[in-house]
Amino acid sequence: MDQLIEDMLDLSRATRSDIHVASVDLSALAITVAEELRQRAPDRKVTFSAMEGLTANGDEGQLRIVLNNLLGNAWKYTGAHPEAKVEFGITKQDGVDVFFVSDDGDGFDMADAEKLFAAFQRLQGASEFEGSGIGLATMQRIIHRHGGEIWAKAAVEEGATFYFTLS
C-alpha cells in the first residue's frame, strides 16, 4: 500500500508541476527502464532493442513516466509468452516523427481502442483488473502536456504498438 500511495503522489507531482523542457535522450532512458524491468524478472526471455540516438525536447521526469508505463506494459503483456520481443524506435507518419514501443505479446482487440486511455477501463476478455488502472490515462495526460498525441494499434495475440508524438 505504501508503494501505491507513493506512486500516486509521484504521479500527482509529475503531472501537475511545471514542465522543465530540455533535450532528453529517449534511447538511453528506454534502455535504463528496460534494464530495470529485466532485473525485476531475470528469468524472462525478452529481447529488447532501442534505436540509438533518439532525442526529444521535453521534461525528462515526465517522459520517464511515459517510457516506464509503455515498456512496463510491453513486459507485462508478453509475460505469458516463453520468448518475447520489445522494441523502442521512431518512424515517420505523414512526415511527422513518431516514437513507438512495440511488443509481440497478447495484443488487444481494436474494438477496445477507445477505452485504452480512460482510467479504470477493463478490456474485453480480461477477467481481473490488476495494476493501478491509471497508467495509460497518465501517459496520455503527459503527452498532451507536451503538445503530442498517443495512440495504439494491435491485434489479439499479435502484439501491440503504442505510438506517440512530442511537439
Added chain:
Amino acid sequence: MQHVLPRWVERTGGADSEAVRIFNEKVSPIVGVKINPDGTASKIE
C-alpha cells in the same frame, strides 16, 4: 462508459481507505475519474 475499480481499492480497505482518499484528492483531477463512497467510480469533468 462503465468504470471498473481495480483490485487495489479492495486490497487497501475499500472506498473509505486512505489510499482512495489520496487517489480522489491527487489523482482524480489528472485522470478524470473519482471513486465514490459507495464503491463505484464515475467520470468527473
